[in-house]
Amino acid sequence: xxxxxxxxxxxxxxxxxxxxxxxxxxxxxxxxxxxxxxxxxxxxxxxxxxxxxxxxxxxxxxxxxxxxxxxxxxxxxxxxxxxxxxxxxxxxxxxxxxxxxxxxxxxxxxxxxxxxxxxxxxxxxxxxxxxxxxxxxxxxxxxxxxxxxxxxxxxxxxxxxxxxxxxxxxxxxxxxxxxxxxxxxxxxxxxxxxxxxxxxxxxxxxxxxxxxxxxxxxxxxxxxxxxxxxxxxxxxxxxxxxxxxxxxxxxxxxxxxxxxxxxxxxxxxxxxxxxxxxxxxxxxxxxxxxxxxxxxxxxxxxxxxxxxxxxxxxxxxxxxxxxxxxxxxxxxxxxxxxxxxxxxxxxxxxxxxxxxxxxxxxxxxxxxxxxxxxxxxxxxxxx
Amino acid sequence: xxxxxxxxxxxxxxxxxxxxxxxxxxxxxxxxxxxxxxxxxxxxxxxxxxxxxxxxxxxxxxxxxxxxxxxxxxxxxxxxxxxxxxxxxxxxxxxxxxxxxxxxxxxxxxxxxxxxxxxxxxxxxxxxxxxxxxxxxxxxxxxxxxxxxxxxxxxxxxxxxxxxxxxxxxxxxxxxxxxxxxxxxxxxxxxxxxxxxxxxxxxxxxxxxxxxxxxxxxxxxxxxxxxxxxxxxxxxxxxxxxxxxxxxxxxxxxxxxxxxxxxxxxxxxxxxxxxxxxxxxxxxxxxxxxxxxxxxxxxxxxxxxxxxxxxxxxxxxxxxxxxxxxxxxxxxxxxxxxxxxxxxxxxxxxxxxxxxxxxxxxxxxxxxxxxxxxxxxxxxxxxxxxxxxxxxxxxxxxxxxxxxxxxxxxxxxxxxxxxxxxxxxxxxxxxxxxxxxxxxxxxxxxxxxxxxxxxxxxxxxxx
Numbered sequence: 001x002x003x004x005x006x007x008x009x010x011x012x013x014x015x016x017x018x019x020x021x022x023x024x025x026x027x028x029x030x031x032x033x034x035x036x037x038x039x040x041x042x043x044x045x046x047x048x049x050x051x052x053x054x055x056x057x058x059x060x061x062x063x064x065x066x067x068x069x070x071x072x073x074x075x076x077x078x079x080x081x082x083x084x085x086x087x088x089x090x091x092x093x094x095x096x097x098x099x100x101x102x103x104x105x106x107x108x109x110x111x112x113x114x115x116x117x118x119x120x121x122x123x124x125x126x127x128x129x130x131x132x133x134x135x136x137x138x139x140x141x142x143x144x145x146x147x148x149x150x151x152x153x154x155x156x157x158x159x160x161x162x163x164x165x166x167x168x169x170x171x172x173x174x175x176x177x178x179x180x181x182x183x184x185x186x187x188x189x190x191x192x193x194x195x196x197x198x199x200x201x202x203x204x205x206x207x208x209x210x211x212x213x214x215x216x217x218x219x220x221x222x223x224x225x226x227x228x229x230x231x232x233x234x235x236x237x238x239x240x241x242x243x244x245x246x247x248x249x250x251x252x253x254x255x256x257x258x259x260x261x262x263x264x265x266x267x268x269x270x271x272x273x274x275x276x277x278x279x280x281x282x283x284x285x286x287x288x289x290x291x292x293x294x295x296x297x298x299x300x301x302x303x304x305x306x307x308x309x310x311x312x313x314x315x316x317x318x319x320x321x322x323x324x325x326x327x328x329x330x331x332x333x334x335x336x337x338x339x340x341x342x343x344x345x346x347x348x349x350x351x352x353x354x355x356x357x358x359x360x361x362x363x364x365x366x367x368x369x370x371x372x373x374x375x376x377x378x379x380x381x382x383x
Numbered sequence: 384x385x386x387x388x389x390x391x392x393x394x395x396x397x398x399x400x401x402x403x404x405x406x407x408x409x410x411x412x413x414x415x416x417x418x419x420x421x422x423x424x425x426x427x428x429x430x431x432x433x434x435x436x437x438x439x440x441x442x443x444x445x446x447x448x449x450x451x452x453x454x455x456x457x458x459x460x461x462x463x464x465x466x467x468x469x470x471x472x473x474x475x476x477x478x479x480x481x482x483x484x485x486x487x488x489x490x491x492x493x494x495x496x497x498x499x500x501x502x503x504x505x506x507x508x509x510x511x512x513x514x515x516x517x518x519x520x521x522x523x524x525x526x527x528x529x530x531x532x533x534x535x536x537x538x539x540x541x542x543x544x545x546x547x548x549x550x551x552x553x554x555x556x557x558x559x560x561x562x563x564x565x566x567x568x569x570x571x572x573x574x575x576x577x578x579x580x581x582x583x584x585x586x587x588x589x590x591x592x593x594x595x596x597x598x599x600x601x602x603x604x605x606x607x608x609x610x611x612x613x614x615x616x617x618x619x620x621x622x623x624x625x626x627x628x629x630x631x632x633x634x635x636x637x638x639x640x641x642x643x644x645x646x647x648x649x650x651x652x653x654x655x656x657x658x659x660x661x662x663x664x665x666x667x668x669x670x671x672x673x674x675x676x677x678x679x680x681x682x683x684x685x686x687x688x689x690x691x692x693x694x695x696x697x698x699x700x701x702x703x704x705x706x707x708x709x710x711x712x713x714x715x716x717x718x719x720x721x722x723x724x725x726x727x728x729x730x731x732x733x734x735x736x737x738x739x740x741x742x743x744x745x746x747x748x749x750x751x752x753x754x755x756x757x758x759x760x761x762x763x764x765x766x767x768x769x770x771x772x773x774x775x776x777x778x779x780x781x782x783x784x785x786x787x788x789x790x791x792x793x794x795x796x797x798x799x800x801x802x803x804x805x806x807x808x809x810x811x812x813x814x815x816x817x818x819x820x821x822x823x824x825x826x827x828x829x830x831x832x833x834x835x836x837x838x839x840x841x842x843x844x845x846x
Contacts, residue, residue, distance in 0.1 A: 001812045006569040009819050013572065020393040035840040051428050056390065063389035064837040077835050085787050096777045105784035240840045
């Protein structure tokens with residue numbers, strides 16, 4: 001009996017291991033929807049890379065990334081782990097003071113407040129790189145403005161310290177005027193942000209559009225005349241980080257009056273921005289973890305230009321990250337030319353020259369706390 | 384390369400075993416030697432030459448020493464040469480910068496540090512080489528004239544990077560002749576998988592607790608520091624004994640019988656008992672090659688105490704180039720002296736429960752000393768473990784994903800620190816089948832755990 005069991009044991013092990021060699025024969029997978037990244041592929045042996053241990057790292061990553069069915073297995077495992085942690089949270093909560101608010105970790109640097117279903121981050125002062133202030137202060141144009149977006153990355157909802165980072169940033173920036181999207185408490189946060197994404201929602205960016213108009217002293221012409229809900233769930237960046245695929249939220253947008261969009265240039269070439277028409281026609285991707293925010297409103301590009309060919313109006317430069325995506329077009333409707341730069345794509349840039357060359361009249365620094373951190377200036381060397 | 388990696392489990396090991404099993408007996412040592420060198424070079428492509436150099440030099444030294452019985456002057460010179468050579472290599476790579484930093488601190492000078500990295504496994508393979516040199520000198524082993532066999536012994540991949548320390552006399556005959564059977568292969572693979580589970584499922588997860596608590600405010604509250612200490616106690620046991628299980632298991636698959644290295648140390652009833660159960664290969668090495676040559680307990684009381692303290696000082700030093708390891712070694716040295724000469728008989732009369740609690744208390748404190756390399760951090764941590772500091776534990780634990788993951792594995796770790804599986808009758812066929820099914824499921828669980836650890840989502844700032 002034992003001999004038979006031993007034979008079966010060895011056969012099962014061999015059968016389990018054999019599929020791992022499949023990818024040496026067949027084609028390798030390119031990317032993972034779950035992880036939103038390019039998968040590592042196995043490379044041929046190279047002595048030079050072996051000497052530097054690069055070949056070894058590559059093989060280790062490739063074996064994991066190219067494993068048969070690795071994506072559904074990972075998803076299922078992560079969900080199981082989440083459920084086990086959720087069960088433990090319930091037990092720990094039973095020891096807690098019910099009236100107190102707690103940041104409850106559901107992933108690495110991902111939290112919910114008590115047992116709520118909005119995934120949030122926790123503010124970290126180290127998110128700010130003080131050298132970014134010198135960079136922005138180096139812009140010589142007098143008509144320079146700051147619109148700061150408060151979010152979960154800059155407001156502690158247990159301590160309720162809204163304004164702390166805005167006060168610090170605005171006091172260090174030399175701008176003509178500044179304003180912020182204020183998130184004084186958690187309820188306001190829920191009104192302004194998606195459940196599982198770090199971006200702001202339609203309520204927040206329209207409010208910001210109106211506030212920016214006041215800040216830059218122009219009459220806003222875009223009116224919110226209703227809303228639209230698409231039959232698709234938006235599981236955003238935080239769902240991916242925390243593996244909480246169970247929190248669902250329908251993707252909802254504002255409906256605006258008609259306005260002039262002008263000619264759009266993406267990285268110098270004429271093009272279009274966002275896929276609003278496709279969504280209206282029902283032609284949107286239905287895969288889980290699809291970035292509807294980016295697809296609908298428009299993605300991040302090094303340079304976007306809106307040209308309304310109206311010389312009676314001023315030219316505007318917006319320095320921003322993905323937060324400006326939903327309101328680029330809205331703000332641009334009140335200017336002649338609007339240039340939007342995402343500095344994450346630049347190794348270096350002379351902004352003063354750019355402003356001069358493009359006859360820019362106003363500069364708007366628009367973003368959340370990340371705009372002043374290392375992730376935004378990952379390529380530009382701050383001095 | 385580590386055992387708990389996809390590269391080892393799905394690439395290196397299957398290919399090595401395949402080539403090993405299909406080859407004739409006379410080629411098995413060559414295959415094993417080459418595979419072991421590739422294994423080492425995989426993780427240390429540059430330091431493989433150091434190990435080869437060490438093997439060649441020791442081979443020559445022992446060849447020149449010869450098998451001649453009796454301890455003559457020439458043989459003694461080669462013995463001393465061999466010991467100095469190996470200790471020098473170990474000292475240079477492992478302790479060089481520690482010595483230089485301390486000289487700089489004491490003398491107020493500024494000697495530059497060495498630009499060297501600690502080669503993986505150097506402590507283990509150096510001690511193995513030393514055991515070979517000394518065993519040949521003592522006459523308990525013969526000179527190995529076949530350099531491939533010597534290389535196989537020293538570089539044998541199952542125990543190369545994390546032990547157990549295999550003494551040459553224990554393996555000498557097995558290098559020439561060993562038997563391989565399906566039963567041994569299955570037993571070996573089962574042992575390997577159990578070791579892998581200990582490392583990947585338990586050690587890696589409970590480690591999250593200690594790592595989090597000691598990194599996020601090391602001067603934490605009392606209960607959290609005890610939780611961290613408990614977690615580290617489990618981590619180090621399952622990590623180390625897991626590796627030993629994997630080594631012993633792989634050895635068995637290849638036809639070797641390595642000696643046990645752990646025997647449920649956390650059920651010890653005294654510290655003396657603990658050190659008969661923990662890292663057995665190291666403590667017996669020091670006993671046979673340091674303690675007994677110094678005279679052991681067959682000397683005056685003062686020298687006996689000296690011998691014990693020397694062994695424990697060296698044990699501490701062997702573990703790492705930092706003052707906390709030396710402190711840790713001496714901590715146990717003094718406790719063992721106290722047990723031996725003062726309270727040993729009294730402890731034996733106590734109820735088992737009290738003896739276990741006493742032993743675990745000393746062991747856990749010992750692991751805190753072992754874990755915290757900075758003495759500046761160690762003292763406040765030890766103080767806060769005994770002077771109660773209130774804290775919002777609920778909020779702290781809720782806020783840490785790592786602690787919660789680790790907490791899920793603490794009960795499993797505690798249970799499997801005890802010999803619970805030994806209570807089952809191994810001759811029962813149904814239990815045998817059940818055991819093999821569980822081992823296969825554990826293997827799948829380990830692979831899944833390694834897969835989760837590779838989860839690396841990209842957040843689309845650049846979308």
